[in-house]
Amino acid sequence: xxxxxxxxxxxxxxxxxxxxxxxxxxxxxxxxxxxxxxxxxxxxxxxxxxxxxxxxxxxxxxxxxxxxxxxxxxxxxxxxxxxxxxxxxxxxxxxxxxxxxxxxxxxxxxxxxxxxxxxxxxxxxxxxxxxxxxxxxxxxxxxxxxxxxxxxxxxxxxxxxxxxxxxxxxxxxxxxxxxxxxxxxxxxxxxxxxxxxxxxxxxxxxxxxxxxxxxxxxxxxxxxxxxxxxxxxxxxxxxxxxxxxxxxxxxxxxxxxxxxxxxxxxxxxxxxxxxxxxxxxxxxxxxxxxxxxxxxxxxxxxxxxxxxxxxxxxxxxxxxxxxxxxxxxxxxxxxxxxxxxxxxxxxxx
Numbered sequence: 486x487x488x489x490x491x492x493x494x495x496x497x498x499x500x501x502x503x504x505x506x507x508x509x510x511x512x513x514x515x516x517x518x519x520x521x522x523x524x525x526x527x528x529x530x531x532x533x534x535x536x537x538x539x540x541x542x543x544x545x546x547x548x549x550x551x552x553x554x555x556x557x558x559x560x561x562x563x564x565x566x567x568x569x570x571x572x573x574x575x576x577x578x579x580x581x582x583x584x585x586x587x588x589x590x591x592x593x594x595x596x597x598x599x600x601x602x603x604x605x606x607x608x609x610x611x612x613x614x615x616x617x618x619x620x621x622x623x624x625x626x627x628x629x630x631x632x633x634x635x636x637x638x639x640x641x642x643x644x645x646x647x648x649x650x651x652x653x654x655x656x657x658x659x660x661x662x663x664x665x666x667x668x669x670x671x672x673x674x675x676x677x678x679x680x681x682x683x684x685x686x687x688x689x690x691x692x693x694x695x696x697x698x699x700x701x702x703x704x705x706x707x708x709x710x711x712x713x714x715x716x717x718x719x720x721x722x723x724x725x726x727x728x729x730x731x732x733x734x735x736x737x738x739x740x741x742x743x744x745x746x747x748x749x750x751x752x753x754x755x756x757x758x759x760x761x762x763x764x765x766x767x768x769x770x771x772x773x774x775x776x777x778x779x780x781x782x783x784x785x786x787x788x789x790x791x792x793x794x795x796x797x798x799x800x801x802x803x804x805x806x807x808x809x810x811x812x813x814x815x816x817x818x819x820x821x822x823x824x825x826x827x828x829x830x831x832x833x834x
Contacts, residue, residue: 489509494513494514500712505745515709516709519705520559523698538647538649539653540644540652541567542640545586546583546717546719549654552654552698553596554594569598570601571584571600572600572601573603574612575602575603582718608790608794612724615632628727629727631798634789652693652695653695659702659748661752666733690776691778699752
């Protein structure tokens with residue numbers, strides 16, 4: 486049976502049916518619709534005001550690649566300027582290839598690129614060094630805890646370095662639904678209540694962050710990259726298979742098979758959650774060491790680095806936080822009050 490005509494232009498043959506709506510579109514009309522929806526998300530949410538200097542977290546993966554491409558197309562209408570900021574976590578045999586993809590993108594799109602490295606920012610620590618340090622702790626999954634927290638801090642530092650006023654990351658609807666599901670499974674009401682919305686406004690001096698692709702499904706992100714013929718890096722991080730997120734992802738796929746709206750239902754559920762007054766955490770303060778936003782004496786990044794430097798990498802992870810009370814004054818830490826949970830391996834910026 487021949488493909489139906491495109492429901493939008495009524496000229497070309499349809500190349501796909503949109504996964505959620507079932508609408509038959511040609512590649513060109515699908516990409517235009519995708520860009521229009523991202524534009525609506527940004528404008529309706531007042532995420533990026535005219536004149537904003539936007540640091541795009543660029544990992545080389547499909548999500549950040551699509552985000553950078555779409556924002557480059559929309560930049561004249563939004564009145565914004567873009568800077569690519571990539572983070573070198575120091576993962577041998579993986580990050581070099583991903584950074585090569587980012588450099589190709591920056592050259593092709595004529596966008597300025599800045600690369601910041603864990604080793605430079607965090608006293609010589611790389612993710613490979615963190616993995617070696619945690620190898621004997623029985624907590625191999627903690628690599629993603631460290632990486633999520635440190636990458637967030639590194640992106641913030643890179644954004645400030647390029648003079649950005651806003652930070653954008655490429656988390657799509659599936660990523661956010663996985664995060665909500667993980668927090669439900671952990672019974673983490675605090676993170677659930679903080680996880681709604683399209684980003685964070687920038688408390689305590691932190692730069693405002695947003696996720697323009699948060700309402701776009703992973704399938705449509707991949708389709709957009711395909712029809713725009715985007716060059717991106719597609720290998721999974723070598724430390725990701727140990728992460729808890731993989732179990733949430735498998736569960737979400739089964740839920741979506743039974744209920745196609747499950748992904749967006751989870752995303753929107755986080756937007757509607759609110760903690761009772763008695764359960765709300767105290768207002769965040771400043772980290773005693775670096776001045777970043779923190780809910781305790783130390784922000785999560787400083788607490789994790791403190792544990793590494795003491796040779797006790799579990800100090801700020803789960804029950805290991807109690808150890809921060811030893812060998813000195815109390816320095817308990819918990820994740821910063823906005824953004825994805827520290828223990829999740831975020832697939833891409």
